[in-house]
Amino acid sequence: MRGLTGWLNFVVNVILLFLGLLPGMVYAQQNKTLTLEQAQELARQNYPVTQQFELLRQTEQYSLENLSKGFLPQFTLVGQATYQSDVTIVPVDVPSIEIPAPAKDQYRINANVSQLLYDGGQIRQQKKVEQLNTIVENQRVEVELHKLRDRINQLYLGTLLLDEQLKQVDLVQQDLETGLRKVEAQVKNGVSFKSNLYLLQAELLNNEQRRAELQASRRATLQTLGLFLGEPLSEGVVLATPAAAEINGNVEIQRPELKLYTSQQTLLEQLNRLLYARNLPRTSLFGESGYGRPGLNFLQNTPDWWYIGGIRVSWPLGNFYTYRNDRKLIDVSQQQTEVQRETFLLNTNAELTQQRAEVDKLKEMLEADREIVALREKVKLAANSQLENGVITANDYLREVYAEDQARQQLILHQLQLLQAQINYKTVLGY
Template identity: 55%
Template sequence: MIKSCLSIAVLLLAVAVQAQDNSRLALEQAYDLARQNYPLIKQKDLVRQTANLTIENLRKGFLPQLNISGQATYQSDVTSVPVSIPGVKIEEPSKDQYKIQAELSQLVYDGGATSAQKNVQNANALVEDQKAEVELYKVKDRINQLYLGILLVDEQLKQVALVKNDIQLGIKRVEAQVKNGTAFRSSQLTLEAELMKNDQRIIELNANRKGLVDVLSLFINKSLPANVQLEQPAIVMTFAKETIARPELKLYNYQSELFKVQNQLISAKNRPRTSLFVQGGYGRPGLNMLKNEFDLFYVAGVRLNWGLGSLYTTKKERELLQVNQRMVDVQKELFMLNTNTQLKQQEAELDKLQQLVQSDQQIISIRTQVKEAANAQLSNGVITANDYLKEVNAEDQARQSLIAHQLQLIQAQINYRTLSGNQ
């Protein structure tokens, strides 16, 4: 009985912990989950597996190679000795000849071709892997939009709740005045209509939030409750410049390394290859062409192969690699120019938004004082409900501006770090 109770308690605790984990989400956690579950992440494993299998096959090029061949032929003429020697008869070989043989060869030196091909495969795997990293990094921008979109809706909901309280307070004041005959019923109805519009605004915001949460759930492959709480990134008022560390830069470097090892492969193809071999077989005739009968035979030795045909294209192949290298250099230069331009724009945006946030706070302070004064005037019947709503909406607009500018400031800071590759 005690064990059963303990098991149930542990199960309930695990469910509670899981529910708590699902109810809160941080931006970095969203990045990690999106990366783990994005389909492109599977391509990285496939790239590495392909490279490993190819390299393993290249290594087998230095294993002993066995070739078996056989042939049966008929020829119009055979070698003969046109000399008659008394007492000696030299038998003429048969025109039908048969041979089956096996050759065992061992590559000793391939000019460095296998080593160069391995290097090419490793370098190419790094290039393909980094291409996937570049695409995965772009997912961060999409996560930023969804995450900050939800935060903006949350702040708007908070502001709507404040406006709702102000309107409800105004309704109570006017309701009392209507009962006392010091205000018209139309003033109360005006405030109640505004309250209903406020409720409609809440419905719209909640629907928008649910849509954003559902899309974010798809990206991170994790079911998020509709009321999930997102941790707001801290606003840093003084923002330090950072060095560019984008994955594209690694890609350009890996591409340059690939061209270098491809150049090594070109050199290796122009070198000679040496191997040891031994041939053994059975046929008619054997190695003795004048012995017209089936016989065993073998041959052993060293073989040298040097294909000089690639020398015709070596120069052009190297020039092609140089052209490709210059193209990568131009792409890298253009990327750095565009990135630095975008960072300069973000720096200006950060400075502007910091000033706007400070200005919004001053405006809100003034609008709050005006609204409180209007509240007192409404209680005393000095102003109408419309006048009061005007001040409530003015404060609401000021707070909405602050919310928007604060979220835009956070987004600008995150964009700056994402652009620089340090997010």
């Protein structure tokens, strides 16, 4: 029975271990293909500036806790000892009555306590200021993270361009090997010069150099992208081609900069309310007790305990001297924020117009590119046949191979440029 129980425990542990490893296995499988959205999300999580969200949250929490303590009783302990050159003496000589003069050396120690009852709403308004200030700072972080999206787009699309160029290198490799086999047969049959064979062999080596250069550039780009993502990317990673974004001129701009300007305006409005609250009267209870010489009865020249308590109303009228100018300063800041917002919208709309024009231009160029590639492919196929029949030389054949290669390179470049322009349009919009 014990053997059966042990065997069952072993099976359960193996199953649990497998289930624990399964997410990692699935993740590893998923990691073989990387999408642009995944790259942007990983970069956002790994970017150091993201840590500021938690730091700002903690700052707000501590600030609000400190402000809340403004309604706690406030204690003060004061002690003093003095010697004065003169004291108050009653200048009346009454027979049989002696009025003692206070001592010139006096001392006291006393404790004060005050409890705020009403502060004009200053603490409440200050709390709102702290909360809105956190929102503003969070939006500043979002602006920085939005700039990161553009950097990730460039690295990601740059890698895609290198991938397409490597595919084109493979096509050229196939054309060169095809020509090489035919020239080898011609040389063997004595109908072609060995110089044609050497020429094609040299071009094969050049093509291999080109492949090595592109692969090195791809490795460097992936390493840089991996630094932003917080994890190394192997050369075997496959970058999925993003879907083409539709260009719609009626879509509203959703950039974090606009939210930043809005939150700044809200903060300035709250500062106005705080400014008003600071000029209202404050009411508090207070109490004071102590021991010293003299006590409250200054004619008694012996140490004594004493206390005093009551309610206090204070009104800082001096703040009214600068109240109007403080309001004007806030108004100026609001106007500056609005000017920044309008300037940003102008520049953003100009950039969107430029991106739309770029998309339209590239679409037209792609139509011509496809026609050119189709024609160049026909010319290359004809040259292939002519090379086989000994009508043209290897040099003539290479010229047509590279002419098609150049046409395909232009097609690849314009396709990636179009995709980049469409993605940039979305990024400029804030999506």
